[in-house]
Amino acid sequence: MIKTKFNYDYYLRKNTLPHIWCPGCGDGIILKALLRAIHKCGYSKDEVVITSGIGCASRLPGYVDFNTIHTTHGRALTFAIGMKMYKPKLKVITISGDGDALAIGGNHFIHAARRNIDMTLIVFNNYTYGMTGGQFSPTQPLDSFATTTPFGSIEPPFDVCNLAQAAGATWVGRSTSYHAVQLEKFMVDALNHTGFSVLDVITNCHISYGRRNKMKSPVDMIKYQKEKAVPARSAENMSPEELAGRFKTGVLFEAKDRPEFCGEYHKQLELVKTK
């Protein structure tokens, strides 16, 4: 356990700043929560590997002083699995946007969950392809607008957490970039969990999503996160009508009794190894 006082500078690659994110973007809040969470978990910088795909969120690894891999679009989990299976002692974290994780990377998402491999996926879920200019994303709410849904989206969105749980992830939670303290706490939980953990973080892209959906300032979108978030416990007593257009936050699922893939694999190796 690292006993030193927390200091952002220790974890940032300051020569790579300023970052590419727009003023008011929620991604920086998530980055800071992640650094605090990693510090709390006591990991050394050398044992942390962060992989990411393509998109705004996926630029995060470049700014932080770990072993960092900015991979191809949608494929961050596949690189992460290779790394984890070869070097099981490393702490492997994947950063992915909603399009990256659930559209182009959807297959890897469900299979990483099915395997229940000991890694953490953090989805920066801003309902849009921000970097390419605000196209439709698989988490975009019904009836909302994007540069490729100019008449409103008629496609039902994925619920990241339901999908993760159904596919086999053993720690599933959701928070927002507004709930920065809760976010850090959930990250610590997710990182400490043995198995595949998925944290869905609702964040704001006021530039590419908000402007087209009557939330043109970061403040509008932060208010959206504050008002639409429903703690899971409160949601239990709410009707479907009351929950419409809102999302549940909290640790939504946790299972500690399921076999974890990387550990099981290396156990099997011990059994089949020829002496």
Added chain:
Amino acid sequence: MSKNIKLMQGNEAVAEGAVIAGCDFFAGYPITPSSEVAEILSSKLPKIGKVFLQMEDEIAAMGAILGAALGGAKVITATSGPGMSLKQENIGYASMCEIPCVIVNVMRGGPSTGLPTLPAQGDVMQAKWGTHGDHAVIAITPSSVNESLYETIRAFNLAIKYRTPVIILTDEIIGHMREKVVIPDKSEVEVLDIKLPDVPPEKYNPYNYTSGKVTPLAPMGEGYRYHVTGLIHGETGFPSQKTDVIQNAQNWLIDKIYKNIKDIEKFEEFQTDDADILIVAYGSTSRSSRQAISVARAAGIKVGMFRPITIWPFPEEQISNLSKKIKKVLVVEMNMGQIILEVQRAACGSKVYGLHIVNGEPITPDQIFAKIKEVSEN
């Protein structure tokens, strides 16, 4: 000492070669006619404490080997036809980020689903140009089961030495044919190991574009923290859009291969000394060509063969030199005309003929001999 001789299949020889080369990690996806490589390694690798993974798709398999390679593993994947197409983006990532890896493509007929169980040599240009952007690759075309084993070992060594993807292009014939293989003892073959850089972490840059030397790729998790990105990056690994950095990076990806071509090239010349006709053939097609040459020589036509074993970078210099003394060149390949384009470029002093048959069957010595007669009478 008695030799360790076995009868084995080409795909098995690739797996055997990988193990001898010290392969730490295989990830793949089932596809005909390459699946035996995965099946055999799924048993062999765990028994020696190494990792085998069957992934959810071809793209994931390519991603997984690159992730493991960044951790310092010696990695390989095997695929065919459609699978090779799917892997292309991540092969480009390996080129750009200079990650050593070996990709086996047991060529089958195409395009698309094509001919899953029948041979072709239609992926030779794809091996060079399959992924987007300017880059150089190393590709190897073994022509026998025995050669498949030794060339797999060489592929691992080249991948590590030049930090690049190395593609082994066999085909359905080589992959499924059974032949005698002399299995070497580990002491009899050169095997390169992955090493830590010889500088301390604070002085380490993951890339070097100007010294002419390939910087070793530090295994992640050993104290060398650095950034890897498929964006054009400077020597520190971080993205850059500076014109000089972009140009240096582009030059380097090509120069590191072409300036070392003497080390990478490998070829066989067969009865070229007195030849009037030069066959250029590679892989399984060179086997039928060899038979056709003996038939032709018995009939009084002097034919020789140049067989590239390293097909990329292309052995332009050798073809060019041979074309100065042999005025007729016949390219035999199981595709509609791919390597013939390279031969035409290199053999500018000669007339270049092509025999291109793609019907799911091997090109026979008879077909080649008939073409030789036609060329000799021309």
